[in-house]
Structures are given as C-alpha cells and as structure tokens.
Amino acid sequence: METIEFGKIVNTHGLKGEVKVYSYTDNEKKILKLKKVYIRGIEYKVESMRLQKQMFLMKLQGIDDIEQTKNIMNEMCFREVEKNESNDDEGYFIKDLVGLEVVDLDGNKVGTLKEVFRTGANDVYEVVDENNKSIYLPAIKKVIKSIDISSHKMTVELMEGL
Numbered sequence: 338m339e340t341i342e343f344g345k346i347v348n349t350h351g352l353k354g355e356v357k358v359y360s361y362t363d364n365e366k367k368i369l370k371l372k373k374v375y376i377r378g379i380e381y382k383v384e385s386m387r388l389q390k391q392m393f394l395m396k397l398q399g400i401d402d403i404e405q406t407k408n409i410m411n412e413m414c415f416r417e418v419e420k421n422e423s424n425d426d427e428g429y430f431i432k433d434l435v436g437l438e439v440v441d442l443d444g445n446k447v448g449t450l451k452e453v454f455r456t457g458a459n460d461v462y463e464v465v466d467e468n469n470k471s472i473y474l475p476a477i478k479k480v481i482k483s484i485d486i487s488s489h490k491m492t493v494e495l496m497e498g499l
Contacts, residue, residue, distance in 0.1 A: 340375055340415035342432070343368055344393060347411070354400040355385075358393040358414055361431055361455065368393060368416070375415040434484070437491045439464045439474075442482065448472060450491060 344358040362368060371383050374397070382398040395414075400406055431453045439447040439462075448466035453476075460476035474480050474493060483492045 339418040341418050342413050343374075343416050344414045345411065346376075346395075346406075346409055346414060347392075349403050349406045349410075350394050352403045353396075354402050354405055355394055355396045356400070356406050356409065358395050359455075360391065360393055365393075371416055373417075375417075376409050376412045433486050434462070434491070437484070437486075437489055439491045439493055442492065442494055447493060447495070 343362050344360045346356045347359045348357040349355070350357050360368065365388055369386050369388065371386060374381050374383055374395070381400070384396040384398050386393055386395050388394075397409075400409065434450055434453055437450045439450055441447055446467075448464040450462055451465045451471070452463040454461040454463065462474045462476055462481075464472045464474060466472065474495075480493055480496060481491065482494055485491075
C-alpha cells in the first residue's frame, strides 16, 4: 500500500476531538470523501471531514476529546494512493516537485525547486540557484510552462522582476 501526504494537523477545533488540517492538495473533493487516514503509520477511521476557511476539520474515531488530540498535534496526515491514480488527478504531488531542476525557456538552469508554499490563490515555488539565492515563482500557467517528472525538469518563463 502506497500513501501520500495530504496535510498537517495544525490545531484543535472545539473540545470533542476535532482537529484542523492544513491542506497540501488542490483536490478537496477527494479528501472530503476519505474514510480512513494514516498518522504515524496508524490507520484511523474518519468520522467526519469538512472544509472551513481552506482547512479541513477532521474528526477521527478514537480521538474524542481535546486531550487526545495532543497525541496527534503537528503530525502529517496521509491517505492511500488509489490503484489507478495518476499525478494528473491532483496536478502534481509536492514530493515529486521538490528537487526538480528548473530551467528557463532557453534551457539555462535557474536552480532547483526547494519548497512549495500553499498560499490560497496559487502555490509559490521557491527555487534556489547555485549561489543559494532564493527565487519565488508563482505556480501559474504564465510562469510554469512545463513539468516533466520523468526527466526531473521544470521549464519556466521568468517574468520581469523575478
């Protein structure tokens, strides 16, 4: 069984064991339908899941009060990758993007993708060049021209001012 990270537990919600999960995915519909999740390799049945202000509010079976939520606070949440699921179902998995070589339209190396920041409007990619200088690129079609996971390369069009 393969799992993929979809978020991180960042806070409690109420007193009855519900937690706030910061989402790492654009496919909210898939997450809202989850029946089980994995935290530290342990399977938990999802009693309820809903979206509130770009956060998932999740209630897990066996986590019934605010004290029990402390055991899973700041932990990553994983879900099973479905048998025929491809990266195209959710765009790209963050784990597949980090480490990509980033080149411009002429093939010149810009740097290496170090981090993906979820900002709400669009993701922002932190690219670090050979001098360890960070460049921040909005993950929009005008900037990100192609992503080829198999060749480990992302092609970008640098906008003026970046």
